[in-house]
Amino acid sequence: MDEVRLWAKEGFHITKLSEVTGFNRSLYYYHNGIEEAVSAEEKRGRPIPGYSQTYKGEIIPDEQIEEFLMEAIEGDGENYGVKNLTQFLKDHHDLQINHKKVARLCRKLGILLPQRTGNPKYPKRLVRKRFVTAPNQLWQLDIKYGSISGSRRFFFVACAIDVFDRAIVGYYRGPRCTAKDITGMLNEAIIRRRLQALEEMEGHCIVIRTDNGPQFVSNLFGEFCESNKVFHERIPPRSPNYNAFIESFFSILERDLFRRYEFEHFEEAYYEIDEFMEFYNHRRYHGSLGRLSPVKFHEKYKDIGFPEEMALSL
Secondary structure (H helix, E strand, O other): OHHHHHHHHOOOOHHHHHHHHOOOHHHHHHHHHHHHHHHHHHHOOOOOOOEEEEOOOOEEEHHHHHHHHHHHHHOOHHHOOHHHHHHHHHHHHOEEOOHHHHHHHHHHHOOOHHHOOOOOOOOOOEOOOOEEOOOOOEEEEEEEEEEOOOOOOEEEEEEEEEOOOOOEEEEEEEOOOOHHHHHHHHHHHHHHOOOHHHHHOOOOOEEEEEOOOOOOOOHHHHHHHHHOOEEEEEOOOOOHHHHHHHHHHHHHHHHHHHOOOOOOOHHHHHHHHHHHHHHHHHOOOEHHHOOEOHHHHHHHHOOOOOOHHHOEEO
16 A cells, blocks of 8 residues: 555556556545544644643633633723733733733634624623522622642532522532533522522512623523523622622632642542532531521521511622
């Protein structure tokens, strides 16, 4: 076969060569096609790593960088544009990143200038001051990431917390975290809390508060909220105090789980997360809940609501 290839390169016709040498023409084209496919694969270059580093060496996954970008365009208008966004990531998040990667992420998110014409399908609703006196009035939702020890692989944890009883009403963990993953988790939480029966009522059955992450500004998330009569409100950029309850929970998760364990693989991380969520909801005491766990506090006050002096203003 090698000799046939050499003759073919010299210009001899494949049909004549097959008649003289007795080899099958289809066999020649088969092997030649494999070589061309391998060569084309090699020319594609190195795979996209899926992360960038800070100047201190910390690895930041692309999903987190996408959230930084959404935060920038939702906030200061002067940061809009690839070069300005690149500088924003360097100044505010200490990232080593170039404008080519920023352009690729912006293209993926659909936030480049030519694509931002017209009105969004689901306009942004800013946070309002709310008084919470019972379960299922206000949930806060956010995403956190962790890493696998000794590698550059990440996993994500999306959680929804009820600000009344501090219970994690739903969570998702996985190697990716998309709007589809989050809406699936929220749908299960709505069923578990029996809120689907309230969808027949006028108005909204619950308020969900998020930041401006790409998952939360997507059309899929907007469609989910509309179909389930969920009022979705978003906090201003760089204002985590508006989402204080879920931020506080993530601090507990970081301190009591992520810093205590070095996860060797995804399955180990997911198992420990599941165990921690069960412990947090059913057995962990909360000083703000009268030394009760979220589940016990929920059972105690789900019908009568907070005592009036305990009502939360958010």
